[in-house]
Amino acid sequence: MEIRRIDIETLSEASTSVFLSKKWLSIYDENLEPYGIFKGKSGMLGGFVLYKQKRSGITYYRNPMYMPNIGLFFENSTQNKSKKLSENKKVMKAISDFLSNLSYGVLSIYLPYNHIDMQPFFWEGFKVVPNYTYHIDLTQSIESVQKAYSTERRNDIKKAVKDGVETRLTDDYTLVKKLVQNTFSRKEKQVDIDIIDKILFQFADTKNSFAFISYQNERPISAAFCIYDNEKVYYLLGGYDNEFKHQGAGALAVNAAINKSKEMGISIFDFEGSMIPEVEKYFRGFGGDLIPYYSINKASLPLEMALKIINRSQF
Secondary structure (H helix, E strand, O other), rough: OOEEEEOOHHHHOOOHHHHHHHHHHHHOOOOOEEEEEEEHOOOEEEOOOOOEEEEOOOEEEEEEOOOOOOOOOOOOOOHHHHHOOOOOHHHHHHHHHHHHHHOOOOEEEOOOOOOOOOHHHHOOOOOEEEEEEEEOOOOOOOHHHHHOHHHHHHHHHHHHHHHHHEEEEEEOHHHEEEEEHHHHHHHEEEEOOOHHHHHHHHHOOOOOOEEEEEEEEEEEEEEEEEEEEEEEEEEEEEEOOOOOOOHHHHHHHHHHHHHHHHHHOOOOOOOOOOOOOHHHHHOOOOOOOEEEEEEEEEOOOHHHHHHHHOOOOOO
């Protein structure tokens, strides 16, 4: 197995994920690093992306911003179960060896939920940390989907409807941006406006994304922005008006997004996960299945000691 740097076009042509499409990957700058996984004469089996940054003289490797993971995929056509496991192990070991040989101060990346063999990373000294997201199975009826909502979430939606809140599909992404910015400002979190602009105004079109906005008295008060491919819809961005918020407006917009995803024939609605307790509770209220996925983390020894003080669970 060999990991080699490739171009965006080669990677996007081999993948079906919206996050590895050429249009999505084009929103990033030269710090994006696409890689292919090769096996002898078999050619490219798969690939992934990393994002390299340098801050205060320290090199960081991470997921590209607003990607839930590094997009790792590879083909394993082996039928025998033991051989399939061994082939998977070889690929993961090749990735682990490759990452160990990179030059960095801090590496912290996430792998897609369908990759669970983390042993090669343990063996190479990475710290492997479980994370969680919620998936809603859209192959069931929409009635079954909504029946799984928590009482609190259903009551939020009912109250919003009773109070005259209306949710509409929109292509006015200026409104989405404004509501997203309001939310980040309220939570005193930094947001890369340049990337948000590229997602909403360069990437987004009717073939890869949609958004719903909830209105009260014709004032936009909440937004839900999703992107999708043939397999999944991802809840990517949300926001609300800090001054005129309604506790059910956001749930109404997310519910509309789930309904649309079902109508489109897509099988999974992915909340993209959060380890923040209040956000996890909100997502949990939509009754999805709890799905684990893993991050792998490593830092140079002095940095690791410092990071253990700041974020012991990750380093």
